[in-house]
Amino acid sequence: MLFNSLQYPIFLAFIFLLYWWLNEKSLKWQNLMLLAASYYFYGCWDWRFVFLLAFSTGLDYFSGITIYEAKTKFKKKLWLYLSVGINLGFLGFFKYYNFFIESFAELLQGFGLQPHYSTLQIILPVGISFYTFHGLSYVFDIYYNRLKPSYNWVNYTLFVSFFPLLVAGPIERATHLLPQLERPRKFDYPKAVDGLRQILWGLVKKVVIADNCAIFANQIFNDSTHQSGSNLALGAILFTFQIYGDFSGYSDIALGSARLLGIELLKNFNFPYFSRDIAEFWRRWHISLSSWFKDYLYIPLGGSRGGNWLRIRNTFIIFLVSGFWHGANWTFIIWGGLHALYMMPSIITRTNRNNLETVAKGRFLPSLKESVQLIVTFTLVTLAWIFFRAESVIHAFSYISGIVSPTLFSAPKLPEMDRILILVVLLVLFLFIEWIGREKNYAIEGIPSIKSKSFRWVYYCMITLAIYFFGNFEETVEFIYFQF
Amino acid sequence: MRRFVQNIMIFIGIVIAFNCVVYYFAYKTYYNGYSVVPEKRFHSFVFSDSHGLPLAKYPEEYNVYNFSAGSESYFDIERKLLYLIENKYQIDTVYVNVDDHMLSRYRDNNNNTDRSVFYLTKNNTDTFTYIQSKYITYYFVILQPKIRTIFRRFLLRSVASIIHPELVKEEDWSTLSAEQRVVKSEDRKNYQFSGQKSSERLKISLENIISLSKEHNITLLGVKFPLAASYMDVLGDANFGADKVLSDSGIRILDHKTAFADQDGYFSNQDHLNKQGGKVFSKILFE
Numbered sequence: 052m053l054f055n056s057l058q059y060p061i062f063l064a065f066i067f068l069l070y071w072w073l074n075e076k077s078l079k080w081q082n083l084m085l086l087a088a089s090y091y092f093y094g095c096w097d098w099r100f101v102f103l104l105a106f107s108t109g110l111d112y113f114s115g116i117t118i119y120e121a122k123t124k125f126k127k128k129l130w131l132y133l134s135v136g137i138n139l140g141f142l143g144f145f146k147y148y149n150f151f152i153e154s155f156a157e158l159l160q161g162f163g164l165q166p167h168y169s170t171l172q173i174i175l176p177v178g179i180s181f182y183t184f185h186g187l188s189y190v191f192d193i194y195y196n197r198l199k200p201s202y203n204w205v206n207y208t209l210f211v212s213f214f215p216l217l218v219a220g221p222i223e224r225a226t227h228l229l230p231q232l233e234r235p236r237k238f239d240y241p242k243a244v245d246g247l248r249q250i251l252w253g254l255v256k257k258v259v260i261a262d263n264c265a266i267f268a269n270q271i272f273n274d275s276t277h278q279s280g281s282n283l284a285l286g287a288i289l290f291t292f293q294i295y296g297d298f299s300g301y302s303d304i305a306l307g308s309a310r311l312l313g314i315e316l317l318k319n320f321n322f323p324y325f326s327r328d329i330a331e332f333w334r335r336w337h338i339s340l341s342s343w344f345k346d347y348l349y350i351p352l353g354g355s356r357g358g359n360w361l362r363i364r365n366t367f368i369i370f371l372v373s374g375f376w377h378g379a380n381w382t383f384i385i386w387g388g389l390h391a392l393y394m395m396p397s398i399i400t401r402t403n404r405n406n407l408e409t410v411a412k413g414r415f416l417p418s419l420k421e422s423v424q425l426i427v428t429f430t431l432v433t434l435a436w437i438f439f440r441a442e443s444v445i446h447a448f449s450y451i452s453g454i455v456s457p458t459l460f461s462a463p464k465l466p467e468m469d470r471i472l473i474l475v476v477l478l479v480l481f482l483f484i485e486w487i488g489r490e491k492n493y494a495i496e497g498i499p500s501i502k503s504k505s506f507r508w509v510y511y512c513m514i515t516l517a518i519y520f521f522g523n524f525e526e527t528v529e530f531i532y533f534q535f
Numbered sequence: 536m537r538r539f540v541q542n543i544m545i546f547i548g549i550v551i552a553f554n555c556v557v558y559y560f561a562y563k564t565y566y567n568g569y570s571v572v573p574e575k576r577f578h579s580f581v582f583s584d585s586h587g588l589p590l591a592k593y594p595e596e597y598n599v600y601n602f603s604a605g606s607e608s609y610f611d612i613e614r615k616l617l618y619l620i621e622n623k624y625q626i627d628t629v630y631v632n633v634d635d636h637m638l639s640r641y642r643d644n645n646n647n648t649d650r651s652v653f654y655l656t657k658n659n660t661d662t663f664t665y666i667q668s669k670y671i672t673y674y675f676v677i678l679q680p681k682i683r684t685i686f687r688r689f690l691l692r693s694v695a696s697i698i699h700p701e702l703v704k705e706e707d708w709s710t711l712s713a714e715q716r717v718v719k720s721e722d723r724k725n726y727q728f729s730g731q732k733s734s735e736r737l738k739i740s741l742e743n744i745i746s747l748s749k750e751h752n753i754t755l756l757g758v759k760f761p762l763a764a765s766y767m768d769v770l771g772d773a774n775f776g777a778d779k780v781l782s783d784s785g786i787r788i789l790d791h792k793t794a795f796a797d798q799d800g801y802f803s804n805q806d807h808l809n810k811q812g813g814k815v816f817s818k819i820l821f822e
Binding site: 057071238240243244270466467511512515516519520521524 | 536538539542546549550553677678680683686687690722725726729
């Protein structure tokens with residue numbers, strides 16, 4: 052059940068009504084209903100993986116309690132390793148088994164050997180990278196005494212499988228979400244309206260921006276050898292907007308859906324393309340994953356406390372692991388490595404925390420210096436996305452070499468140029484609205500400040516009409532991050 | 536909560552009102568004219584996409600009913616044929632378009648699935664699909680991507696015709712220069728033949744049409760409509776193979792692709808005849 056399918060609003064409306072009706076009866080039943088709904092939601096993809104989710108959740112639930120109650124450090128460590136090992140084992144098997152086999156075989160072939168190997172037809176359980184990380188953060192927090200375990204299995208299971216975040220995040224922390232699930236919720240009108248508003252904006256990002264960009268980005272990437280430099284550059288830019296619209300749109304719908312139920316999820320995006328350097332970009336892109344790696348990998352490795360070499364090493368480690376987390380392909384690893392490389396100047400000169408505030412805060416336009424910084428950062432990010440999107444490393448390099456050609460300065464030429472022109476107009480409008488709202492949590496959060504009620508209604512209707520007229524409903528495009 | 540539900544209801548009310556406006560538009564421009572039931576006196580039928588439209592009512596002079604519609608796919612033709620069979624039409628001959636693009640993904644995406652439900656019968660589908668497609672999506676038109684596209688195109692065209700009338704002006708094919716014809720032909724080719732793979736769904740429908748014809752002793756004939764010379768040059772051997780599916784089953788193909796190769800005056804664009812071309816072609820096809 053996709054967030055942009057017709058089934059989802061029907062499902063959400065039904066859950067919403069039942070949820071608030073149960074609110075007056077009992078918290079336990081309310082959470083139980085939410086849990087059942089979450090498992091149903093997950094089972095809509097492939098019911099077989101429901102058992103894997105339940106097993107992984109059960110393992111972390113009991114590990115958490117055992118670690119907390121263990122009398123000796125050895126026993127604590129044993130259960131931590133057991134939980135982490137099994138969780139990563141599942142992740143490794145489903146996601147990386149074929150990659151390791153193939154890479155090892157290629158390595159042997161490099162030495163002139165002809166290994167006989169076979170890969171498995173493994174279906175990747177949707178959301179496995181996300182719920183595995185939920186569970187891992189929980190056992191880590193208990194092990195490091197940052198959290199007491201939950202003795203209520205319904206609440207804990209709901210924390211891992213809460214449907215808005217189950218398949219593509221945000222990657223929640225037990226310290227943030229569990230307390231919300233343990234206390235009674237109260238219906239709050241402004242919050243509920245805010246949730247709907249964020250869902251609406253998420254839909255714009257997904258079906259208007261991402262899915263329309265996807266048509267042309269796919270066309271160009273799938274036939275990159277026959278495209279001019281300008282077409283390839285256009286394809287890379289369109290993919291840059293596609294992935295932002297797709298993933299941040301998903302996150303907006305997830306956050307909005309949870310807010311309708313009175314639950315606040317972690318913010319996942321904060322206008323990343325309005326960043327002045329790469330460090331700022333990573334404080335604004337997939338925030339829940341970046342902060343997860345920071346807390347559970349970067350800081351345990353020593354963080355930025357040591358000298359330059361330690362900082363450089365740690366930065367490379369988290370970016371390479373982050374790349375690998377995205378998928379079993381060298382393209383993702385190079386994408387991560389490239390970002391680590393981009394980070395180097397600011398890491399070495401210790402300027403990575405220079406741009407903490409929103410660009411041009413309190414002003415309408417950025418300064419010339421800020422504009423140059425924005426363009427440079429956007430270009431670097433776009434270049435890295437080519438690796439992320441390409442089928443293979445060779446494909447990525449040939450794509451980039453195709454851009455750097457004399458045809459880069461010719462006008463892009465593709466079938467249906469009129470649709471591309473409409474898309475460009477939509478992108479400009481979209482960026483304008485995002486720019487106006489960049490100091491908010493999401494672009495249209497400021498609508499309630501419009502005093503006239505009828506004007507607010509006109510605004511909502513215009514956005515809905517934009518979704519209707521310009522959304523790509525011809526083909527259902529799955530969310531990119533579902534594959535991770 | 537009450538206030539929230541109230542506002543949601545108002546919003547749903549606005550959506551329903553909007554749906555009524557779009558339905559009115561859809562009825563006037565899209566549904567109306569499509570849902571026609573042929574008279575039972577006809578025993579021969581032409582099934583085609585927009586290539587068959589210029590034939591207009593000329594086939595009736597030869598007792599053949601032109602059952603063509605713009606964007607018609609084999610899926611829609613199969614529905615219509617089943618409808619005729621179920622409603623006890625005495626069918627002798629069926630002329631079906633087998634132009635090169637008929638099995639393309641383009642035709643698969645641009646079809647009449649949403650309006651050919653008019654010909655869908657209870658016996659040919661399950662109850663859920665029958666109710667959903669015949670009553671829910673048929674009337675709740677904002678759920679139909681194609682009507683949305685037509686509505687959007689209509690609005691954009693209306694705006695363009697006010698701002699810049701030259702933009703929407705259709706030029707007569709015969710008045711275009713050779714270069715302009717080549718450009719238009721290349722655009723059309725890129726649009727209709729962009730993918731490598733043919734549509735499996737349409738191929739299955741075409742095979743069903745062949746089986747139905749055999750089962751009911753209907754003479755099935757494949758027709759290739761005339762194309763303008765410059766388009767044929769650009770097209771080369773691009774073909775998704777609808778003609779091959781028929782000929783492999785031993786069905787005769789009436790190949791008129793080159794019939795008007797030196798007569799651009801019979802075309803409204805690179806692959807569509809004009810009214811006069813339609814009249815002349817009807818004579819060639821049915822006499």
